[in-house]
Amino acid sequence: MDNLSISTTQNVNIDYQLASVGDRIFAYIIDGIIQVVYMIIVMFTLFSIFEDQMDWWIAFFFLPIIFYHLLCEAFLNGQSFGKMAMKIRAIKIDGSELRFIDCFIRWLFRLVDFNLPIGGTLVGFLTVIIGGKGQRVGDIVAKTTVLKIMPKGSLTATAFVELEEGYQPKYPEVSLLSDNDLQTIKEVLLMASKDTQYSNIGAPHPLVLKTKEVVIKKMKIKSEQPSKEFLNTVLKDYNYYNQ
Secondary structure, eight states: OOEEEEEOTTSOEEEEEBOOHHHHHHHHHHHHHHHHHHHHHHHHHHHHHHTTOOOGGGGGGGHHHHTHHHHHHHHTTSOOHHHHHHTEEEEETTSOOOOHHHHHHHHHTHHHHTOOTTTHHHHHHHHHHHHSSSOOHHHHHHTEEEEEOOOTTOGGGSSOOOOOTTOOOSOGGGGGSOHHHHHHHHHHHHHHHHOHHHHTTTOOOHHHHHHHHHHHHHHTOOOOSOHHHHHHHHHHHHHHHTO
């Protein structure tokens, strides 16, 4: 499975797993089934109510089909229901927040990627395979890609850590950090713990050192705590103030 290195808001590079072509195909199929079922229900309902006297405004009932992917990705944080089922998500390739305009560009270029009369779907998936960053044409223009995500509720996908009884926080300035900041800190600590090159010699991991430097700057504080201990304290303090 291919990985993609994304620079976070803390200027730390983290590797994420790209969604496979298979994941995206199955998500595409699931979304298609949802749209077809909706269309069938609407048609039967409208015909049973209006019979032969249907007016032009009835077409508004089919707008959700046209704007399905745009509305889903804009309001469901880069996911459609098919993407949710396959645990994948559209994200900005530079690590910034996915905006409505990004979702709109992705939706607009679906005409090229999937809906051309001849070979549309082939164009989209060939671009994903050949490009190397999991990007179809719409992704390239919007500067997005699609990644695998952690299962909902997985502790590794959140900033959650256990607090010992009677824990006293040290840094109230953690209020200046976002959920994404804390998730990044947790991922950095997890990655560093798996890198035995530094743990075997007892040296601090350079990624941890860099992350501490950036977090201190963002929190506008000074700390003499060792880098790893500092980041763990920040995680605990954040959970203390947000429990």
